[in-house]
Amino acid sequence: xxxxxxxxxxxxxxxxxxxxxxxxxxxxxxxxxxxxxxxxxxxxxxxxxxxxxxxxxxxxxxxxxxxxxxxxxxxxxxxxxxxxxxxxxxxxxxxxxxxxxxxxxxxxxxxxxxxxxxxxxxxxxxxxxxxxxxxxxxxxxxxxxxxxxxxxxxxxxxxxxxxxxxxxxxxxxxxxxxxxxxxxxxxxxxxxxxxxxxxxxxxxxxxxxxxxxxxxxxxxxxxxxxxxxxxxxxxxxxxxxxxx
Amino acid sequence: xxxxxxxxxxxxxxxxxxxxxxxxxxxxxxxxxxxxxxxxxxxxxxxxxxxxxxxxxxxxxxxxxxxxxxxxxxxxxxxxxxxxxxxxxxxxxxxxxxxxxxxxxxxxxxxxxxxxxxxxxxxxxxxxxxxxxxxxxxxxxxxxxxxxxxxxxxxxxxxxxxxxxxxxxxxxxxxxxxxxxxxxxxxxxxxxxxxxxxxxxxxxxxxxxxxxxxxxxxxxxxxxxxxxxxxxxxxxxxxxxxxxxxxxxxxxxx
Numbered sequence: 001x002x003x004x005x006x007x008x009x010x011x012x013x014x015x016x017x018x019x020x021x022x023x024x025x026x027x028x029x030x031x032x033x034x035x036x037x038x039x040x041x042x043x044x045x046x047x048x049x050x051x052x053x054x055x056x057x058x059x060x061x062x063x064x065x066x067x068x069x070x071x072x073x074x075x076x077x078x079x080x081x082x083x084x085x086x087x088x089x090x091x092x093x094x095x096x097x098x099x100x101x102x103x104x105x106x107x108x109x110x111x112x113x114x115x116x117x118x119x120x121x122x123x124x125x126x127x128x129x130x131x132x133x134x135x136x137x138x139x140x141x142x143x144x145x146x147x148x149x150x151x152x153x154x155x156x157x158x159x160x161x162x163x164x165x166x167x168x169x170x171x172x173x174x175x176x177x178x179x180x181x182x183x184x185x186x187x188x189x190x191x192x193x194x195x196x197x198x199x200x201x202x203x204x205x206x207x208x209x210x211x212x213x214x215x216x217x218x219x220x221x222x223x224x225x226x227x228x229x230x231x232x233x234x235x236x237x238x239x240x241x242x243x244x
Numbered sequence: 245x246x247x248x249x250x251x252x253x254x255x256x257x258x259x260x261x262x263x264x265x266x267x268x269x270x271x272x273x274x275x276x277x278x279x280x281x282x283x284x285x286x287x288x289x290x291x292x293x294x295x296x297x298x299x300x301x302x303x304x305x306x307x308x309x310x311x312x313x314x315x316x317x318x319x320x321x322x323x324x325x326x327x328x329x330x331x332x333x334x335x336x337x338x339x340x341x342x343x344x345x346x347x348x349x350x351x352x353x354x355x356x357x358x359x360x361x362x363x364x365x366x367x368x369x370x371x372x373x374x375x376x377x378x379x380x381x382x383x384x385x386x387x388x389x390x391x392x393x394x395x396x397x398x399x400x401x402x403x404x405x406x407x408x409x410x411x412x413x414x415x416x417x418x419x420x421x422x423x424x425x426x427x428x429x430x431x432x433x434x435x436x437x438x439x440x441x442x443x444x445x446x447x448x449x450x451x452x453x454x455x456x457x458x459x460x461x462x463x464x465x466x467x468x469x470x471x472x473x474x475x476x477x478x479x480x481x482x483x484x485x486x487x488x489x490x491x492x493x494x495x496x497x498x
Contacts, residue, residue, distance in 0.1 A: 013496055022409040072339045075495035087247055088339055096337035101264045113256040114338050116248025 001085070003166060003197050004048040004071055009080035011066055012037040040066040042221040043080070048214075050086075050165075053188070053198035055208035055229055057236050058218035064201045067218065068092060068168050071199060086165030086197070089115050093170065095151045100144040104135055107143055108158055115162035125161040132187070133157035134180070152176055160187050167191060169200040185211060209233050246339050253340065254348055261352035276359040280311045287428045300430060302459060305367050309458060310427030312360045313450045317393060318418040320353035324397025325414050328405050332498040342491045343484070346401040350394050357386070368458050376461040385453055385464070388476040392446045395479030402490040405497050425451055443467070446475045 015036045041063045048054055056064045069075045070082050072090045097114045098107045108129050112122040130139050133153045135146075143151065153176055159167065167188075176184065188198060188211055202208045208215075208229070215232035217224040225232050266273075288304040300306050327349035328335060328342070335342060369375075404410040424441070425448045426434070434442060442448045449472045453464035 022407050069336070069495060074336060074339055076492050090338060092337040093333065096333045099260060099264060101267055102260065106260075106263065110256050110260055113248065113253040114334070114340050116246055118249035118252050122252075 001050055002047040002083075003050045003085050004046075004199075005081075005083040006044055006046050006070075007081045007083075009041060009044045009070065009077045009082055010039070011041040011063075011070065011075065011077050012039050014038075039221050041070070041077075044218075044221075044223050045080075046216055046223065046226050048197060048199070050197055051192065051195040052214055053192055053200070053212040055212035055215040055233065056199065056201045056218060057203075057205075057208065057215055057233060058224075059240060061220075062218040063221040064218055065092070065170060067216075068170055068199065068201060071166070072168055084166070087116065087163070088166045088168060089159045089162035089164030090168040091155060091159040091170065092168060094148060095143075095155045098143055098151065098155065101142055103142050104133075104139040104146070104154055105130070108139075108154065111155070111158045112162070115158060115164070117162065121163065125163075129154075129157045129161050132160065132183070134183075149176055149180070153180055156184055160184075160191070164196070166197045166199065169198070169202075171202050181207070205233060205237055246341055248340075250341065250344065254344055254351070257344065257348035258352045258355075261348070262355060265352075273359055276356045277363055280308060280315055280360055280363060283311050284308050291428055302371050302373065305364075305371050305373065306455065306459060307428055308364050308367055309455045310425060310451045312357070312364050313389060313447055313454065314422065314425050314427060315360060316353065316357040317389065317447050318421070319356060320350045320390075320393045321397055321400065321414060321418065322411070323349045323353055324393065325400040325404050325411050327397070328401045328494065329408070329411075329498065335494050335498055342494060343398065343487055346397045346487075347394055349401075350390065350397050354390060357390075361386070364458070373459060374461070376457070378457045378461065378463050381457060381464055381469075382454065385450055385469075385472065388472045389446060389450050392472075392476035392479050395476065395481070395483030398480075398483030398487040402487050402494075405494050406490070421447065424448065427451065431455075443471055444475060446472055446479075449475075 015038050044063075044067070056067060058064055066075070068090070069092075070077060071084060072088050072092070073082070073084060074090075076082075095107075097111045099110070102110065105126075108126065109122055112125065112129070117125065133139075133150075133156075135150060135154060138146070138150065146154075156176070159169075185207075192198060198212070200208055200212065212229045214227065215229040215236075216226050217232050217236045225235060284304055284307050287307045291300075291307075292303050324346045327346045331345050334340065334345065400410055400414055424445060426442070431442065431448075431452050442452075449468045453468050453472070456462045456464050
């Protein structure tokens, strides 16, 4: 069964997204030319079967994060259809639901709730999350005292225990140290053995190649190639390192 | 799809707001009391010592009955309005139901409301106005105001994502509202032609009703109760509908 199905999906954003002011709204109303739009994704189609792990590769600005945003159903496509079956846990940014003034433990509880766990599930997973993060006694310190590596460990630990069917990871794993990266990989392999789906975006090619069996190569919003990662990733690396 | 526990997340978000608010304030609760006390002191001084045009008994309690609903309305509406933009990282990165963000912001302001209600009750008792059975109406009246602000915040917070000036419009509106709510003047002194405006203003309705109960030991008027119930339900329904329409493009505009 396909857990993720994209059919001819396109997504555009208005340019000058920073200018959300009344003045620019009014002037654009009285001018003929509409707001110019920028095409983040162009006619993207692919399917992901349950239990596969997919790497999304491509240069900066290729539309990788937009693609994850669509899978997480944070955004809606302009054209085409996005179907996602199952619970999604998204780790799209280093500690996006975290607050620096709360302690590690408080942040874990808040994030577990944001990821969709209820009180009982949070209580059950709490010790495992803290244990996995390896934060130790620091868990009762406010997050502002943490290094970025520690924050990513905690964020990953929560997402890994969120009991999701689909896990989305955007370029965050590389922050942890070697030991923690190994631990994450182990956890992700375990996750895959449970028949769950993993989608990750990373520029750390060896990491995604070892972790993912399929790959989607994006370039300027369009799909260049979809296929086994052993084939697509080397092709992408060859092309991007070749002299222009 | 997000299939989590809505209420559990809501309590967590509210807890987060409390913790952050009070961790950054050494005097904590005191600050929530200071603002209404100062306003009450100033207004009482002006209208009982400097400009004595109307003789209202227990004027300080009278003013406080107006200030507490007004203060809650303005602080809750502002924090509701700005909530989506301030929580942009959440909206852009986590698939949580969007509607929970402004609701949590408004409900977090209820803690300040409770503190201020405590102050009001303390003053009522200190002035020996006594407890009466109509006090039972009070929780319901406050609840309707909370519902009204939730509905309104759903609209303003969503608009604020698309047009960032919304927040300043709301702030100016609050300034005007201070004069449109009978805080330091009596409802009975209003010319009949303007009475309908007050009848449909839920903050004014709440002020009048709580004065009836706390100062005059009377049941709130049926018409006021009906208007409050209608306006708050209407606002919540409209708020949910508007929010449902606008939320699809939050990601693109944050």
